[in-house]
Amino acid sequence: MSFLEFVEGPLFYFSGTVFVLAGLWRIIGLIRLGRRKDISEPKGSAAAGFIRGNFRHFFPRRVFTKWMWMHILGGYAFHIGLLVVLLFAAPHVAFLSDRILAGFSWPALPRWGFIIAAEFAFAGLIVLWVRRFSNPVMRLISDWDDHIGSWLTFIVMLTGMFALQESHDILRAIHMLMVDIWLLYFPFSRLMHAFTFFLSRGHTGATYGRKGMIP
Amino acid sequence: MSQSKAEIAVEKFLEFTDGEVASFFESCVHCGLCAGACPFYVSTQDPKYTPTYKLLPMVKAYKREKAPLSKIRKMFGLAPDPVTEEELLEWEPLVYDSCTMCGRCTTVCPMGIDIAGTIRKMREGYAAAGLVPEGLQRSAEFVEKTSSPMGVTLKALEAQIRHQEKETGIPIEIDKKGADYMAILSSMEIMGYPEIIGAYAKLFKKAGLTWTISSEAYEATNVGVQIGSGPLAKSIVKRVVDAAEALEVKYVISPECGHAYGAIRWAGPNLIGRQFKFDVIHIIELLDKLRREGRIPAGKKDGRKMTLHDPCQLVRRGGLLKEPRRLMDDSCSDFIEMESSGIANICCGGGGGVSANPRAEELKLAAFGQKAKQLTGIDDLEVVIVPCANCRTVFEDGLDEYELNYEVLGLGELVAATLEE
Numbered sequence: 001m002s003f004l005e006f007v008e009g010p011l012f013y014f015s016g017t018v019f020v021l022a023g024l025w026r027i028i029g030l031i032r033l034g035r036r037k038d039i040s041e042p043k044g045s046a047a048a049g050f051i052r053g054n055f056r057h058f059f060p061r062r063v064f065t066k067w068m069w070m071h072i073l074g075g076y077a078f079h080i081g082l083l084v085v086l087l088f089a090a091p092h093v094a095f096l097s098d099r100i101l102a103g104f105s106w107p108a109l110p111r112w113g114f115i116i117a118a119e120f121a122f123a124g125l126i127v128l129w130v131r132r133f134s135n136p137v138m139r140l141i142s143d144w145d146d147h148i149g150s151w152l153t154f155i156v157m158l159t160g161m162f163a164l165q166e167s168h169d170i171l172r173a174i175h176m177l178m179v180d181i182w183l184l185y186f187p188f189s190r191l192m193h194a195f196t197f198f199l200s201r202g203h204t205g206a207t208y209g210r211k212g213m214i215p
Numbered sequence: 216m217s218q219s220k221a222e223i224a225v226e227k228f229l230e231f232t233d234g235e236v237a238s239f240f241e242s243c244v245h246c247g248l249c250a251g252a253c254p255f256y257v258s259t260q261d262p263k264y265t266p267t268y269k270l271l272p273m274v275k276a277y278k279r280e281k282a283p284l285s286k287i288r289k290m291f292g293l294a295p296d297p298v299t300e301e302e303l304l305e306w307e308p309l310v311y312d313s314c315t316m317c318g319r320c321t322t323v324c325p326m327g328i329d330i331a332g333t334i335r336k337m338r339e340g341y342a343a344a345g346l347v348p349e350g351l352q353r354s355a356e357f358v359e360k361t362s363s364p365m366g367v368t369l370k371a372l373e374a375q376i377r378h379q380e381k382e383t384g385i386p387i388e389i390d391k392k393g394a395d396y397m398a399i400l401s402s403m404e405i406m407g408y409p410e411i412i413g414a415y416a417k418l419f420k421k422a423g424l425t426w427t428i429s430s431e432a433y434e435a436t437n438v439g440v441q442i443g444s445g446p447l448a449k450s451i452v453k454r455v456v457d458a459a460e461a462l463e464v465k466y467v468i469s470p471e472c473g474h475a476y477g478a479i480r481w482a483g484p485n486l487i488g489r490q491f492k493f494d495v496i497h498i499i500e501l502l503d504k505l506r507r508e509g510r511i512p513a514g515k516k517d518g519r520k521m522t523l524h525d526p527c528q529l530v531r532r533g534g535l536l537k538e539p540r541r542l543m544d545d546s547c548s549d550f551i552e553m554e555s556s557g558i559a560n561i562c563c564g565g566g567g568g569v570s571a572n573p574r575a576e577e578l579k580l581a582a583f584g585q586k587a588k589q590l591t592g593i594d595d596l597e598v599v600i601v602p603c604a605n606c607r608t609v610f611e612d613g614l615d616e617y618e619l620n621y622e623v624l625g626l627g628e629l630v631a632a633t634l635e636e
Contacts, residue, residue: 022284029283030241033234040484041494043534057327063555064323067251075246075325128246137247140262146245188284188293190244193326199238201327207235208329211481211534215321215329215558 004173007180012099015183022187027195035203042210049209050202056214057201070127078124082157084109084117091166118161125154149191156182220344221300227340228276228298236333237282240274242326243267249320249330254564254582255313266320266330269309272298273337303346310337311348312575315582317527317562331532334567338443347442350572354438355447362454363434364571365402372405372433379413385420387412390462391427396501397464397493398428399435399455399479401472403604411471411604414631418502421634422510426468432458435470436605437478441568449486452479460492469497471602471625473528473566480533497529499602502630503538506545513545514635519597520549522590523626524610525560526603539602539626546633551596553589561585563601565609583613590619602626 001009038046060072086092090108097105109117129150132138159175166172186192208215218226232240249266250256256264275295278285288294318331341347347355354364361368376387388394396419404411419426432455439448459467469476480495496504505511523543529535536557543550555561564582569575590596599621601607610623 026241026283030234030237033232033237033281035234036485038481038485039488039490040481041490053327057325060325061322061559063559064248064252068248068323071246071248132245135247137250137256137262137265138245141245141247141265141268143245188288193242193244196238196242197326199234200242203235203238204321204327204329204332207332208532208534211532213531213534213536213558215318215531 002169002173004169004176007173007176008095008099011180012176015180016100019183019186023192023195026187026192027199030196030199038207038210040210043212044209046206046210049205049207049214051205052209052214053203053205054198054201056205071131074124074127074131076124077120078128081117081119081121081124082153085114085121085157085160088117089114091163118157121157125150125157129154145190148185149189152178152182152185153191219300220346221298221303224272224303224340224344224346225276225280225298227343228273228337229281231336231339232273232277232281235329236336237277239326239328239330239333240270240277241282243274243328244326246325248323248325249328252319252323254317254319254562254585255578258581258584259578263309264313266314267328269306269314270330270333270337272302272306273333273340303341303344307341307346307348308574310334310341311351312569312572312578315527315562315564315566315569316532317566318532319527319559319562322531322559335440335443339445340443342442342444342447348572348574350574351438351442351568354568354571355442355444358434358438358447358451362432362451363402363405364436364438365406367402367405367434369430369433372400372428375405375409376412376428379409379416382410383413383416385413385416387416388427389430391425392462394425394427394462394464396424396426396466396468397459397462398426398468398470398498399475400428400433400470401436401475401604402434403436403472403608404470405433407608408604408625408628411625411627414625414627415498417631418505418511418627418634422505424505424510427462427464429455429458429462431461435472435475435479437475438568438571440474440478440482441571445486448478448482452483452486455479456483456487456491464493466494466496466501467491468501469495471498471604471627473526473533473603473605476533477528497533497535498627499529499535499538499542502627503541506542506630511630512635514633516546516548517598517629517633518548520551520593520595521547521598521600522551522553522593522596523556524553524563524586524599524601524603524606525557526601526606527560527562527566529602530560531558539600542626542630543600546629547598551593554592555589561589563606563609563613565605565612570605570609579609580613580616583609584617586610587613587617587619590621596621598622598624600624600626600629
């Protein structure tokens with residue numbers, strides 16, 4: 001078994017299994033912690049608040065945008081760029097179809113579209129990352145987990161770019177090794193915000209939705 | 216063996232970390248945007264006042280003891296260190312002096328984290344461990360002796376009521392069984408702005424509703440909520456509930472006081488563990504309802520240029536956004552909103568017990584600087600309507616500090632003053 005076969009085969013399936021099981025364990029654990037019952041007479045619906053809260057926080061309030069524009073742009077560029085690259089880059093579509101989805105496939109982006117998405121993702125991640133050590137607030141509140149998460153994601157993206165030409169197996173193998181490490185790290189880290197955000201937004205939305213307000 | 220203060224606090228932190236709070240701790244990505252929404256950070260530019268940073272001891276306790284996968288993290292030595300008493304003491308000014316629980320940070324948080332609500336829960340740990348600022352502790356002692364955080368006795372209230380009866384010529388009955396409404400007041404109103412009692416008398420007479428004030432439970436301020444003491448908060452709510460149910464009223468009117476409303480309306484039933492036999496209605500809600508029903512028609516409008524301060528606990532965290540605006544529109548002809556009014560409004564800097572904590576005086580006035588900027592952004596402003604007695608005292612101190620000359624009025628007083636004769 002070559003190194004590439006190992007990182008794309010057994011190690012990938014092991015990392016993927018840890019990612020899914022530990023991630024589910026963490027989310028189910030959060031849900032199982034429950035929520036304090038509120039018996040005050042509601043003015044609005046908690047369930048509707050849960051959903052509204054989730055949508056509300058996708059859109060920053062205009063009054064705040066004049067000082068948080070850089071973070072907003074960086075955040076959106078990175079997250080949307082990464083999602084597009086992850087799901088619509090041709091090599092990713094082929095890999096997911098072959099290895100996980102038993103042949104199920106969907107149209108990939110043309111190469112230029114994928115490159116633009118990747119550039120947005122890189123630019124966004126760099127903006128967020130530079131802010132993490134240049135902004136006094138972010139410097140104080142950031143911990144090793146924030147930095148490792150950013151570094152790992154950056155390296156996964158960078159090695160992905162190196163592997164893009166598909167000229168050498170070793171470049172693809174290095175990218176896959178980094179993906180495997182990223183998958184192993186993900187469920188134990190703050191990267192889990194990718195899945196837990198709907199709970200935090202939803203809980204706040206539900207609490208204040210009962211009061212007829214979505215802050 | 217008795218528990219250490221740190222152990223007591225951590226036990227409470229964990230007790231109050233349900234799935235909601237845990238989801239906040241799991242989702243915070245340390246983006247720091249909450250700092251930009253916090254008047255304490257903005258006015259000092261000190262990163263330690265970043266809202267999410269104020270939660271750190273509680274986050275540590277959760278990640279060490281309760282988080283899913285925490286055992287695996289501990290096994291690899293990756294769990295945070297235990298929370299110490301020194302750490303709790305270091306954080307105490309962040310938890311009590313520099314957070315009014317205004318919740319503006321939530322409006323800017325991409326994860327929608329309710330930091331203010333979590334600070335309230337974190338204070339439970341501090342209160343249980345006896346780590347409470349002296350000023351707030353003194354207020355709690357006053358409450359135990361007199362039911363009022365300012366030590367306002369029944370005699371003092373009766374004197375103010377008699378004075379207002381003379382002023383308005385309208386009798387005000389104490390302990391009137393079977394009245395529809397029972398009003399509760401904040402100490403600040405009773406001693407600082409007693410004219411609100413006269414305004415109630417005038418408005419309710421016009422509306423033709425029956426109302427009373429209880430000699431057993433006239434105080435609305437809930438120091439327990441401010442300190443973070445569930446048992447104290449419960450005893451204060453229970454006093455009001457017992458009195459209201461004994462007088463068989465249909466409604467309890469919560470006064471122009473932010474925390475008092477949240478304490479009785481939203482936290483109250485949860486604190487005593489059952490629903491009330493009466494409804495809680497905020498005075499602004501009631502006036503708006505009476506106005507819409509045509510029972511307190513508006514007369515000649517006040518022509519001065521006015522703006523409205525949105526008390527955080529009434530608007531952002533209480534749900535009363537439209538009602539005060541409708542009353543303002545009816546009562547003044549030149550009403551102008553502040554920049555970022557409504558749900559994103561800036562706190563006065565003195566809520567959540569900060570104004571009762573002398574140690575926080577300097578910070579409170581610094582935070583008010585943000586409010587002052589909102590006010591000075593309106594040309595030729597003459598009057599600020601502040602529907603919260605606590606905010607109102609902070610405004611008076613703050614306007615003095617920043618040498619600003621605006622009249623500060625309660626909304627009930629404005630509505631009463633512009634009532635159709």
